[in-house]
Amino acid sequence: xxxxTQTPSHQVTxxxxxxxxxxxPISNHLYFYWYRQILGQKVEFLVSFYNNExxxxxxxxxxxxxxxxxxxxxxxxxxxSTKLEDSAMYxxxxxxxxEVAEQYFGPGTRLTVT
Amino acid sequence: GxxxxxxxxxxxxxxxxxxxxxxxxxxxGYPSLFWYVQYPGEGLQLLLKAxxxxxxxxxxxxxxxxxxxxxxxxxxxxxxxxxxxxxxxCALAGPTGGGxxxxxxxxxxxxxEL
Numbered sequence: 027x028x029x030x031t032q033t034p035s036h037q038v039t040x041x042x043x044x045x046x047x048x049x050x051p052i053s054n055h056l057y058f059y060w061y062r063q064i065l066g067q068k069v070e071f072l073v074s075f076y077n078n079e080x081x082x083x084x085x086x087x088x089x090x091x092x093x094x095x096x097x098x099x100x101x102x103x104x105x106x107s108t109k110l111e112d113s114a115m116y117x118x119x120x121x122x123x124x125e126v127a128e129q130y131f132g133p134g135t136r137l138t139v140t
Numbered sequence: 141g142x143x144x145x146x147x148x149x150x151x152x153x154x155x156x157x158x159x160x161x162x163x164x165x166x167x168x169g170y171p172s173l174f175w176y177v178q179y180p181g182e183g184l185q186l187l188l189k190a191x192x193x194x195x196x197x198x199x200x201x202x203x204x205x206x207x208x209x210x211x212x213x214x215x216x217x218x219x220x221x222x223x224x225x226x227x228x229x230c231a232l233a234g235p236t237g238g239g240x241x242x243x244x245x246x247x248x249x250x251x252x253e254l
Contacts, residue, residue, distance in 0.1 A: 131184040
């Protein structure tokens with residue numbers, strides 16, 4: 027069964043450093059998403075991406091964040107200058123869009139900013 | 141905006157007990173409703189969904205009915221097993237077709253003991 031994959035599973039970085047989180051969505055899917063979950067809190071939407079552009083973003087997704095689909099298979103989330111409060115589990119998701127919002131999630135990347 | 145409220149956890153039950161996890165929502169129009177499950181160390185998996193009022197979603201013995209009059213989507217299972225131990229998330233997506241972001245509740249941890 028096709029699945030969404032994410033790398034790395036755990037990333038530790040120092041405050042102020044840039045990180046790139048990588049995702050490979052399901053191959054025939056058209057919509058891509060990033061969510062995050064701070065420990066003990068709810069899963070929060072960050073950004074959605076369709077047709078090679080951002081379709082919606084939350085207030086969390088400020089100028090420090092960017093997304094890219096560089097090669098037709100990978101979907102990346104970049105944080106330019108990490109802050110302590112960026113420590114969270116980051117989930118990538120994708121959907122074909124043909125069924126109402128049935129999104130398939132990856133296993134997540136745990137980002138720890140020290 | 142959209143929001144989801146679900147009962148606080150953790151919930152601890154004995155095997156074969158009846159499970160109810162309450163979920164209520166606030167949304168404009170007619171959203172689609174979902175239950176996702178997160179097993180330890182894994183990503184979010186879609187458990188069941190309902191896309192219109194009075195629809196009942198069901199999977200693996202779990203079920204939930206979309207109640208527009210009470211804006212609720214409570215998750216139930218008649219007889220839980222130890223393997224059901226996980227975190228359960230109620231979520232909704234806007235009514236405007238595919239590609240919509242998910243809005244999640246805070247999650248309810250379920251622990252089933254022998």
